[in-house]
Amino acid sequence: MTLTLRQSDFKLGFLAVVPLWIGFLPFAISYALLARTAGLSIWETQLMSLTVFSGGAQFIAANMFLQQANLFSVVLTTFLLNARHLLYGLSVSQNLKLGPLQRSKAAWVLTDEAFGVTANAHYPSYAYLMGASMSVFVSWNVFTLIGALLGSSIPDPLQYGVDFVFPLAFLALLMPTLKNSPAFIVAAFSALLALLLQKVLHLQGGVSVLLVGIFGSMLGAALTFKEKA
Secondary structure: OHHHHHHHHHHHHHHHHHHHHHHHHHHHHHHHHHHHHOOOOHHHHHHHHHHOOOHHHHHHHHHHHHOOOOHHHHHHHHHHHOOOHHHHHHHHHHHOOOOHHHHHHHHHHOOHHHHHHHHOOOOOOHHHHHHHHHHHHHHHHHHHHHHHHHHHHOOOHHHHOHHHHHHHHHHHHHHHHOOOHHHHHHHHHHHHHHHHHHHHOOOOHHHHHHHHHHHHHHHHHHHHHHHHO
């Protein structure tokens, strides 16, 4: 019975991410084209998707390889870009009861999309999280391979402006969570702060998301405490 429930949760998590695949396609192909231009072989390009498994970090790394940056700079930059995952990990560890091995597996495959889908699930579980994560992992790697194999025979899909798909996808994940005024206030504050940090202060995406998460959480906690008082 327990195994059946886990399989069901895994399937639900996997299918929940499928509508987002259309957003992964242009980004994965664009990454593959950039990596090949930077001199990476087909297998090196694919290996980065299999092991690093972070679209933003892979884009930055491939671009820095193209500019012949040193390895330390690449590692430091990608670390800062993915700093937001610290908040994701804290949230997952608080809401799901995970063993040491499960924590390690979840940390490796945790992505923005898998976290967002799981956070919005009615009954989130480790199996659901892994299903959502594997849905991202499989599609991202398949699309990377397509881009790496086709190479320069196809144009970069991002030059056609299809990168708007991702923000729309995350907006769709956000809307169901806006159920009261504190949620609306926190969402509006976070959006404005993100614009300030990235457009005015020009902070790296991962750092700005981490700061927005911290200050947004503090505001949410303050508003919630005020409501209960």
